[in-house]
Amino acid sequence: MRDLADGLRTVAQRAGYVGVRELAEGTGISRTTISDALTGRHVPKWETLAALLRGCDVAPDRGWRTAYEAARNAVEEEKQAAREGGRPDSGPEETAPPTAPGGTGPGTFSIRPPYGELPLRVRGRDELLDLLGSRLAASASASASGSGSRSGSGPQILFGMGGCGKTTMALHLARQARDRGYRVFWLSASTPDRLVIGMREVARELGADEEAVEAAWSGRLSATDLVWGELDAAVQPWLLVVDNADEPEWLAAESGVPGDGTGWLRSSRAGMTVVTSRVGNPHVWGHEAETHRIDVLSPLDGRDVLLDLAGEAGDPVEAQVLAERLGGLPLALKLAGSYLSRAARGAGLLRHRGSRPGGRLRSFAAYTEALGEAGAGFLDEGERRPLDDAGTEQMHRRLVGRTWELSLDLLEEQRLPEARLLMRLLSCGAPSPFPVALLHSEALPAAEDVFPAERSRRTGEGGAALDPGRADRALEALIDLSLVDVVDVGPHGSDVEQNPVPCLVSHRLVLEANALRLADGPVADRLAIWRAVARILEEGAALPPEQPANWSWWRLLAPHVGAALGAAPEDDAERVLLPLLRAGLAAFAFYVFSNSDTAEEVVRVLTERSGALGPDHPTRLSVRHRALIALPSGEEKEREYEEVLAAQVERLGPEHPETLITRHDLACFRFEHGKAPEDDTVAELREVRAVRRRVLGPDDPYTLLTHGVASQLILASDRPEAHARKCEELLAEQSAELGEDHPETLITRHDLAVSRHLSGQASDAETEAELRAVLMASRRTLRPADTYNLLIHGSLANLIALRSHDGAGGNAEYRAMIEYVASQGDHRFLPLHQRHQMAHAFDAAERWAEAEVEYRSVLDDLEAADGMGVSLYWDLTHCLTDNLTHQGRRSDAVEILDTSLTWFDDSDDARSPRCSQALRLRHKRGDLIRQDGRSEEAEREIRAVIEDRLQLVDPQDSVVLSERHCLAHTLQELARHDEAQAELRQVVSSYTQVLGPGDKRTRNAAFCLARMLHLHGDKTEALGLYEQVLEGETAAFGARHQEPLMTGFRRDQCRLDLRLLTPEDARAAFERTLSALGGVLADDHAWIGTIRQALAADGGAAGSGGN
Incomplete structure (x- = not known):
């Protein structure tokens, strides 16, 4: 070589x-x-x-x-x-350890650990280092005892991607072993020669006979058996480190596998072996080995690494920002810190020139800025280069721009070039979870179509799709080498949700390094990758981004679309740029419909990249339209709308979806800026709605959007009489031309009924009768869940709710309305007050997921309208957290509250963290984290709320008492039973004085106190409270109601515990209660289960019946 x-x-x-x-x-x-x-x-x-x-x-x-x-x-x-174990055809002189560069002189090969490479302190690894230290101690104990025990003596495999700090961990353990008196051997497995020569030196140091060594290394004896025989026989405990074993097969015996105990890797009771490798597959290492993944450092630990290396380069906050930008990767942290440390000593004075004072980067903040401009390749300026190529392989492991290429080179040698293909593909997206579903084999090119060397090596024509079997093996190999992780991402971004989406995640620097390699590669290779990326992202963008049901998918996809659109080359507009622009338009729609601030950034990139297209290209016209959202209002904006619309009508036709989008927006713009009267705007929107309903369908999000805007204009009009006249004229035309049962005719009847009611031309009763008649006719013509049906029924339900004193009639009508809603559709075409009533109806029907969608939709619209200060917003926030709790998603509910509480920034009285709305949210948060088992934190939160509340209201206020009631339960869960009982006893006393003994809140607090005393206090006092509560509930509900029945069960349990009931009498009482409750509650109700548990337990004592 x-x-x-x-x-x-x-x-x-x-x-x-x-x-x-x-x-x-x-x-x-x-x-x-x-x-x-x-x-x-x-x-x-x-x-x-x-x-x-x-x-x-x-x-x-x-x-x-x-x-x-x-x-x-x-x-x-x-x-x-x-x-x-050696070279069969070579003599010992050919495998002698390397000598000086000139070929003669003293041997320089060493099997001693390079302690000088250890940092002053190893950060963020204490737990694993302690574990490895205990394994090391166990190996020494086994050696000293001379027993056959293998406790702690199995090989310890430290695995992770290149640059994660595996060698540093092994070095720290080696120093620890040296300090404990171990013999320490340090071998490199970066090449077969290094490994074999190192093992030969180990055998010699342990006293192996030289003739036996020569026989083993000439192939006449087993070298692996010789070395391990010496290791097993060693009196002094030892640590053997095999570093950089990225090709584990080099550790295996002939016809064996690395972990089978016959090769260079074995267990021993005389010492411990540690292996560092990029391969983490436990099947490779065998069942006796223990694998430990070495991951990146936390932001705080990364900050400390930088401060250790270059503390003079800035404050801890700047260091943490840089550590987060580097993703906590130890290699990157070392390179950055080394660069800044060298800069502080004067390095680079003649090499760096530029606009910065002194021409050099000397602070964490400046380095972070430069890294954003130059990318991952800039990191390698912190590493010294060797003057010759003798240390090239080791240098490559210390360079961010090269270390991960070693892993891909390894896989290519193993005939898996698809691994490099997959990494190059992922590097074109964002450093966020990438849905696996996008990488189906039909959408991806074969490796031979990307890498010319592969095309030459294989036979057959190009153009074939990626072989799925090879792609799977390549992905598995990337996972084994820790270059890629697989995570399941749920609908709301967590990894514990239902229906998770499998995604691939790579460290951002790994992706940046691959992107640099792709950019520097041959043009043909680069374009092949980018064409595949454009194709798969456009396919992924096929799900309508306007529909909330698809937003969980789009939250994953949109960041990759934006990143690819910004980085794509301009060499191939047709097969790279255009597909990405189309996907970018869809991503823009997602951000707009989901009320995200990212929409303006996406439209900026769309505008910039679409400049490569002709001025009248349909896609560029669409981008010009989207760009209007960022343009200040005025005549220029209106002219741009008109120019885009005229070009679209000419190029695409008047009924093309893109043309209709511009028509809708232009109509709204003119109305909002006083350039078109209300009547003309409603008429234009009705025309757009009719065409969209025919071209796109009644449930298309854009049809619903126009529908909703037109309806809102009518409802909010200060000229309902004029609307009524227009509706009468339009209704006459439609009845004659379309027929009385045509959907457009029926919706105009609805608009007319609403306009007449608003103008006082029709009474409540007349309007209700007309809306019911329209609804009956609409249901005969349209399917039950049609948007027109829901709009008409929503108007009817709202009218009835306004007429009834307690809202019961309206609630019933909303419950009837949702019976026709079969899925989580987009109901934003309905007025906001109707949607929030629908959400309550879904909650009442225990259709939790659908209720959640409606609550979130209304809250999003209130936020968009800067309505977070209104009471409805906070009421619905409470409803949403209750809804999520019912779904078993307390952590999501707490996250909602944490986000909401940031609004209370103390900028004025309404936004004070001590105002009533904020205190209500804080109390809710405290109760939720108590239910989640975080009782100590909950106590602090609830006490702080009570303290702030007492600055506003009287101590006897019912809200304060409810918060103290919650505090009592928190104290009980902390096993501080005396404090809990004392707190709740005061609450019961105050409720009795303020509200009376018969109030529901008094009864609830008294019952809880009785239960506390029953389980952890005076059972006689508890019995008296049970009797008191039972009397009040019987008077309020009757003896056969579920509340007094359950209280009676608890009273009977208490009587049994006090020996006032025999076990037989108690059982009979429990069975009577169970029978009575069975008549009013479902069989799976928690109370039914509690009584059954008590019957199944011996005697049914309090502790066996749950709480």
């Missing part, structure tokens, strides 16, 4: 090339491939070698072919030698 590399460097220099970059540009071969060939790290394929030679004006003749084949054979021999 070395001879071939030397020859290639010679011809490159003779051809006038002075660097790898120039040679790559001159030959069209990637810099990675050229660097590996010139250093001897890898032998390129013959086709690549021939292209390289031709680029240097050298013919790839027979001599070069012979040199190539010799190098390839040497590689295979090295791999075979690693498996067999």
Whole structure:
């Protein structure tokens, strides 16, 4: 290999090339491939070698072919030698340890750990280091006892992606072992030679007979058995570290596997073996090995690493920002810190020139800024380069721009070039979860269509899709090497939701490094990748982004669309740029419909990238329309609308969906800015609605949007009489032309009925009768869940709710209305007050998911209208948190409250964290975290709420008492029973004084106090309280109601515990209560289950019946 590399460097220099970059540009071969060939790290394929030679004006003749084949054979021999423990055909002099560079002189090969590379302190690894330390101690105990115990002596595998700090962990453990008196051996498995030579030195140091060593290393004896025989027989405990074992098969015996105990990796009772590797598959390492994933550091630990290296470069806050930008990757943190440390000592004075004072980067903040401009490649300026190529492989492991390429090179050698293809594809997106569903094999190119060397190696024509079996193996290999993780992401972004979406996640620096490699590669390779990316993202954008049911998908997809659109090359507008622009338009729609602030940023990128298209290109016209949202209102904006509309009518036609979008927006713009009267606007919107209903369908989000705007204009009009006249004229025309039962005729009848009611031309009763008649006719004509039906029924339900004193009639009508709603549709075409009543109806029907959608939709609209200060917003926030709690999603409910509480920023009295709305939310939060088991935190929260509340109201206020009631339960859960009982006893006393003994809140507090005393206090007092509560509930509800029945059950349990009832009498009482409750509650109700548990327990004592 070395001879071939030397020859290639010679011809490159003779051809006038002075660097790898120039040679790559001159030959069209990637810099990675050229660097590996010139250093001897890898032998390129013959086709690549021939292209390289031709680029240097050298013919790839027979001599070069012979040199190539010799190098390839040497590689295979090295791999075979690693498996067999030596080189069968070579004498001991050929495998002697390396000497000085000149070929003579003292040996420089060492099996001692490089302690000098350890940082002053290893941050963020205390837990794992303690575990490894305990394993090390256990191995020493086993060695000292001389028993056959293997406790703690199995190989410890430290795995993770390149740069995560595996070697640092092993070094720290090695120093710890040295300090404890262990013999420590440090071997590199980066090449088969290094591993085999290192093992030979271990055997010699342990006292193996030299003749036996020579016999083993010449193939006459087993070298692996010889070494492990010496290790097992060692009296002094030892630690053996095998570093950089990224190709585990080199550790295996011939025809074996790495973890089977026959190769270089074995268990021993005399010491412990530690392996660092990028491969984490436990099946590779065997059942005796213990695997430990080494992950990235937390932001705080990353901050401390930077401060350790370059504390003079800024404050801890700036250091933490940089650590977060680097994703906590130890290698990147080391490079950045080393750069800044060297800059502080004067490095780079002559090399860096620019606008910054002094021309150098000397602070964490400046480095963060430069990293954003230059990307991941900038990090490698913190690493010193060797003056020769002897340490090239080790240097590559210390460079962010190269370390992960080593893993991809390894997989390519294993005939998995698809791994590099997948990483290049992922690098085109954002550093966020990437849905696996996008990577179906039909959408992706085969490796031979991307990498020319693969195309040459394989037979057959190009253009085939990626083989799914090979893609799966490549993805599994990437996971094993920790370059990719698989996570399940739920509908709201967490990984514990129902119906999760499998996604791939990579460290952001891994993606940035791959993106740089892609950008520097041959144009043909780059375009093949980008065409595939554009294709899969456009396919992923097929789900309508306007529908809330699809928003969980779009939350995953949209960041990748935006990132790809911003980074895509301009070489291929038709197959790269256009598909991405179309996907970008869909992403823009998602951000607009979901009320996200990201919409303006997306439209900026769309505008910038669409400039490559012609001025009248349909896609550019669509982008021009979307860009109008960022344009200040005025005549220029109206002219732009008109120009875009005229061009769309000419190029696309008057009924094209894009044309209709512009018509709708132009009508709204003119009305909002006083350039069109209300009547004309409603008429225009009705025309757009009718065309959209016919072209797109009645349930299309854009149809519903126009529908909702037109309805809102009518409802909010200050001229209902004029609307009524227009509706009468339109109704006459539609009845004559379309028929009385046509959907457009019926919806005009609805508008007319509403306008007449608003103008006082029709009474409540007359309007109700007309709306019911329209609804009956509409249901005969349209399907039950049609949007027109829901609008008409919503108007009817709202009218009835306003007429009834307690709202009961309206609630019943809303419950009847939702019977026709079959799914989580988009109901934003309905007025906001109707939608929030629908949400309550869904809650009452225990259709939790549908209620959640409606609550979130109304809250989003209130936020968009800057309505977070209104009481309805906070009422619905409470309803949403209750809804999420019913769904078992307390953490989501707490997150909603945490987000809402940020609004109370103390900027004025209404936004004070101590105002009544904020206190109500804080109390709710405290109660939720109590239910979630965080009782100590809940106590602090509730006490703080009570303290702030007492600044506003009297201590006897019912709200204060309810909060103290909640505090009592929190104290009970902390097992502070005396405090809890004392608190609740005061609450019961205050409720009795203020509200009377018969009030529901008094009864509830008294029951809870009785239960506390029953379980942890005076049972006689508890019995008296049970009797008191039972008397009040019987008077309020009757004896057969579920409330007094359950209280009676608890009273009977207490009587049993006090021996006032025999077990037989108690059982009979429980069975009577169970029978009575069975008549009023469902069989799966919690109370039914509680009584059954008590009957199943011996005697049915209080503790066996739950709480």
